[in-house]
Amino acid sequence: MPYKICTYCGKASYSAAESPTVKWLCPFCDKDISHVKGLTTLPKKEVAAEESK
Numbered sequence: 001m002p003y004k005i006c007t008y009c010g011k012a013s014y015s016a017a018e019s020p021t022v023k024w025l026c027p028f029c030d031k032d033i034s035h036v037k038g039l040t041t042l043p044k045k046e047v048a049a050e051e052s053k
């Protein structure tokens, strides 16, 4: 599931459908975060942590 970290309040916002034509509004502060780079929940974090050791 794609999500974005709001640059205004720092909270994670999840979206069911990632469409570039629809504005992505933060559900916490109602700011437009469509320009924020989307993230995924893929387990790449574990690999990065392993390499940084």
Ligand SMILES: [Zn+2]
Binding pocket: 006, 007, 008, 009, 010, 011, 026, 027, 028, 029, 030, 031
């Ligand atoms: Zn926000």
